[in-house]
Amino acid sequence: MIRILDILFSLVGLIFAMPFLIILFIIGLFDTGSPLFMQERVGRNKKPFTLVKFRTMTVDTASVASHLASTASITRFGGFLRKTKLDELPQLWNVLKGEMSLVGPRPGLFNQEELTQAREAKNIYNVRPGITGLAQVNEIDMSTPTLLAETDEKMIATLNLKHYFTYILQTVTGSGSGDRVK
Template sequence: MLRIFDFLFSLIGLILGFPVLIILFIVGLFDTGSPLFLQKRVGRLQKPFTLVKFRTMRKDTASVASHLASADSITKFGHFLRRTKLDELPQLWNVLKGDMSLVGPRPCLFNQEELIEEREKRGVFKVRPGITGLAQVNDIDMSRPRLLAQTDAKMLKNLTLVNYFKLIIMTVLGKGSGDRVK
């Protein structure tokens, strides 16, 4: 049932948001020369998929979790994208394709072994990763893998249609600070 909402909302979001996506893409061309950021992430059942986001860091930045990256690598436009969470908009494509859900555990990198282990113990990989979730609206990021996995498992245990919409609304209204960068 949630997959139907994921599909419909991502399709509507991509159609209605198309002008904004184009503007952000063009500004991103001037900012970094390469406005889209593609990265292999751990998906449902630990299968890899390619996550699509707007680039917020310089192109030469190492491919590590945000909390391990340097704040100096974020561009001025990237700060704006992160603060407004507009860098996440292209992930609606991942949701439309079925790689992700609107609500679920944030997809991690394959080199985040501790987080993968903690999530595996708790059955978190049985579902599609999401753009937002309980951890994100409560400012829990990937720098605390055990707490993040526990929060993801708690969210999945209690994920009803009402909670699905509640988490989306909380995210749209700005709850949570996004991925931290040192």
């Protein structure tokens, strides 16, 4: 049922948000010259996939987890995108393709070994990663791998339609701050 909702919401979201996505893309061209950020992430069953977001940091920023990046790398427009969570909108394409869900554990990087090990121990990779979830609405990010894996495990064990809609609503209305940047 959740996969059907993911397909429906991501398709409708992409269709209705397309004019807005185009505007953000054009502004991003002026901001960084490269408005889309694509990065290989750890997906379901630890298979790699390419996550797509709007770029919020300068093009020359190292490809590391957000909590390891410097705030000096965030552009002015990127700060706005992060604050409003609009940088996440292109991930609807990842959801539509089946690489992600709207709700699930945030996909990490392959070089985040401590997080990968903590998640493997809790079978987190048995599900699709998500745009939002219990950890995100509670401001738990990848800087605390063990706590994140425990929170992801709790979310997966208790995920139902009510929680699915609750996490989405909490994210849209501003709960959580996204990944911290030092």
